[in-house]
Each structure stands twice: as structure tokens, then as C-alpha cells.
Amino acid sequence: MLNARIKLRHLMAFLEVAKRRSFARAAEALAITQPGISKAIRELEEILQTPLFERTSQGVSLTQAGLTLLRHAGPAMRALDEGVSAIGDAHHGGRWLRIGALSTVESRLLPVAIQRWHSASAAGQHDTSVSVVTGASAYLLSRLRLGELDMVVGRMTEAREIGDLYFEHLYYEPLVIVARSGHPLAQVTPVAASQLIAYPWAVPPPQTTLRQQVDSFCVRHAITLPPLLLETLSLPVSYRYTLESDALWIAPREAVIEELERGLLKELALPFEAQGGSVGICTNVSMTKSLTRDAFCETLRQVAAERIIPRS
Numbered sequence: 001m002l003n004a005r006i007k008l009r010h011l012m013a014f015l016e017v018a019k020r021r022s023f024a025r026a027a028e029a030l031a032i033t034q035p036g037i038s039k040a041i042r043e044l045e046e047i048l049q050t051p052l053f054e055r056t057s058q059g060v061s062l063t064q065a066g067l068t069l070l071r072h073a074g075p076a077m078r079a080l081d082e083g084v085s086a087i088g089d090a091h092h093g094g095r096w097l098r099i100g101a102l103s104t105v106e107s108r109l110l111p112v113a114i115q116r117w118h119s120a121s122a123a124g125q126h127d128t129s130v131s132v133v134t135g136a137s138a139y140l141l142s143r144l145r146l147g148e149l150d151m152v153v154g155r156m157t158e159a160r161e162i163g164d165l166y167f168e169h170l171y172y173e174p175l176v177i178v179a180r181s182g183h184p185l186a187q188v189t190p191v192a193a194s195q196l197i198a199y200p201w202a203v204p205p206p207q208t209t210l211r212q213q214v215d216s217f218c219v220r221h222a223i224t225l226p227p228l229l230l231e232t233l234s235l236p237v238s239y240r241y242t243l244e245s246d247a248l249w250i251a252p253r254e255a256v257i258e259e260l261e262r263g264l265l266k267e268l269a270l271p272f273e274a275q276g277g278s279v280g281i282c283t284n285v286s287m288t289k290s291l292t293r294d295a296f297c298e299t300l301r302q303v304a305a306e307r308i309i310p311r312s
Contacts, residue, residue: 005047011073013040014052018070019146021059070145071164075287078147095128097296100140102154103210103233104173104252104279110153113303117296128292136208136233141165144284150293153300155252155277156209166285167278168297170304174276175213177268178249178256180242186266193221193270200228202238202249209277214250217272279304 016026017037027037045052052066062070101110114130121127133140133149140152144165155173156162177196185191185199203225204210218224230241235255242249243264249256250272259265281297 003047006044010040010044010047011077013037014044014066014069015074015077015146017041017053017060018062018066018074019142019148021061023060071286074146074148075284076147078287095292096131097128097292098131098133098149099296100133100135100144100149100152100154102137102140102152102156103134103204103235104155104254104277105153106134106235107252107255108257109170109254109279109300109303113296113299116303117299120299126292126295130296134233136205138207141282144282147284147287150283150287150290151297152282153280155279156282162282164285165282167280167282169278169280170301171279172276173252173254173279174271174273175210175250176253176256177270177272178242178251178260178265179246179268180244181263181266183246183248183266185248185268189269191268191270193217193223196248196268196270197223197226199226200230200245200247201226202230202232202241202247202251204233204250205231208233210250210252213273213277217250 016029020026023037024034027034050065051063053060054063137156143149144152179186203214238249241247256265
């Protein structure tokens with residue numbers, strides 16, 4: 001039974017600090033003073049008789065006790081929020097499926113799955129809309145752990161943040177090095193790694209799982225990153241930058257397959273990865289079981305089997 005001394009304001013303060021890793025930013029998000037949020041956390045720690053946060057050079061981080069509370073409090077607050085929303089939406093049946101999407105699935109897997117999902121809705125099989133949030137794996141997985149997302153889809157097996165979340169593999173997706181079709185290296189076979197650093201690169205930002213693979217590639221080939229970089233997870237920005245310059249783009253194959261087939265981009269004759277990373281679905285097993293979430297996961301499995309795997 002929940003300790004009667006624990007109030008909703010304690011849990012809201014805890015979850016906001018856990019998400020933002022900062023008392024100041026959490027206080028701003030909740031529109032209360034920083035002493036007020038500090039007091040709420042201190043009271044909660046006194047009730048639980050254990051520290052929930054520890055200070056670091058980057059802000060605050062969760063203790064083991066804090067991680068345990070987060071694993072349960074996040075989904076519980078999400079369930080409460082859904083209950084309140086369900087009452088407000090009962091007159092028109094409005095429901096939402098919240099999905100975190102990594103760049104590896106933005107171009108093909110997820111759009112096709114959502115189109116199929118909406119077709120099923122039009123046929124009267126469900127009445128659930130879809131909300132998609134994009135970003136780095138660490139950000140999306142933290143929101144999943146808080147219960148703010150129903151699932152995260154993409155390549156993330158290398159992500160340290162998965163922890164006690166559940167990951168289901170769908171298929172392997174490699175990173176490739178591409179350039180515009182008229183690029184000086186487009187017709188060179190084979191391409192030496194040392195030739196790449198003469199050109200700007202479009203790469204994922206630091207602290208992402210895809211950037212870890214870029215760094216590993218440089219180490220394997222004894223090269224350093226070129227002096228000019230575009231760091232972004234935006235596929236449109238990377239595409240236009242690559243198409244209109246001599247930049248090289250290290251991208252998920254799924255993100256550029258159509259441009260490669262149309263001849264707008266060219267994959268360089270230098271393999272970036274032998275097999276690629278595991279793309280799949282990450283869910284929070286501590287969240288209440290959802291038939292809607294399970295149904296969309298099955299849609300993702302079908303699309304992965306029918307459209308992605310044959311092309312890889």
C-alpha cells in the first residue's frame with residue numbers, strides 16, 4: 001500500500017528532476033521555485049529514508065534507489081494521466097499511441113507502419129492516433145523509462161541507457177558512406193579511408209549510438225575526423241547539404257535507399273559496417289500491458305518482414 005505521506009507533488013517533483021537532471025530546470029518546468037522543488041525532494045527522501053539523487057558535474061544523477069523508484073513511479077503517473085485523459089476524451093474516443101523514433105526508422109519503417117495503422121483505423125479496427133517524438137536514443141529512452149512514451153523504435157542495441165528496458169530485434173541496418181552522384185569519390189573503386197578526410201562529413205552528434213560507430217570506424221582505419229563537420233540527426237538537413245556540396249554523409253541505409261535507387265546519391269566503395277546495428281522496438285516492461293501497443297508492435301514486425309528485410 002502506498003505510504004500516505006507520499007503526495008502527488010512529491011512524485012511530480014521527483015519525475016521532473018529525474019527527466020531534466022537539474023533542480024533548476026525541473027522547478028522552471030513545474031512553475032515553482034527551486035527551494036520548493038528541493039523541499040519536495042528532501043521530504044520524499046526522508047519518507048523513503050534513502051537519497052534519490054546525487055550531484056555530479058553535469059547536474060544531478062539518480063542513485064540506485066532513485067532508479068528503482070523511477071522504474072515504477074513513471075509508468076504509474078502515466079497510467080494516472082491516461083485515466084484522467086480517458087475521462088475527458090470519452091465523448092469522442094480520442095486515444096494516442098506515443099512513439100519515440102530514431103533516425104534509422106524515420107524514412108521507411110515507421111511511416112509505412114503508421115500508414116498501415118491508420119488504414120486499420122479507417123476500417124474500424126481501432127480508434128488510436130499516433131504521436132511521434134524524434135531525438136537521440138538517450139533522450140527517448142529516458143522518456144520511455146518515465147512512462148512518457150509507449151515505445152522507442154530504431155537502432156539502439158549499443159545504447160547504454162537501455163538498462164532494464166526490453167529490446168526486440170527486427171532487422172540489421174548498416175551505416176553507409178554516401179555522396180552526391182557527381183562527387184570526386186563517387187566512381188573511385190576502392191576508396192581508401194585516408195581519402196575521406198579531404199571532404200566535410202555529415203555525422204550524428206556526439207553522445208549518440210550512431211556517433212559511436214563513426215568513432216569506431218575512424219579508429220579501425222587509423223584516421224581522424226575531418227576539420228569540417230555537420231553534426232545533426234536531421235535527415236533533410238544532411239540530405240540537402242550532401243546533395244549540394246562535396247560533403248560525405250554517414251547515414252543509415254534506410255534513410256538514403258530511395259536516393260541511391262534514383263541515382264541522386266552514390267554509396268562509396270568502402271564498407272562502413274559489415275552487418276550493421278540491430279534495429280528494433282524498445283518497451284518498458286514495468287508499464288501496464290497495452291493491447292494497443294502490442295498491436296502496433298505487430299504492425300512494425302509485419303512491415304519489417306515485408307519491406308525492410310528484402311531490401312537489406
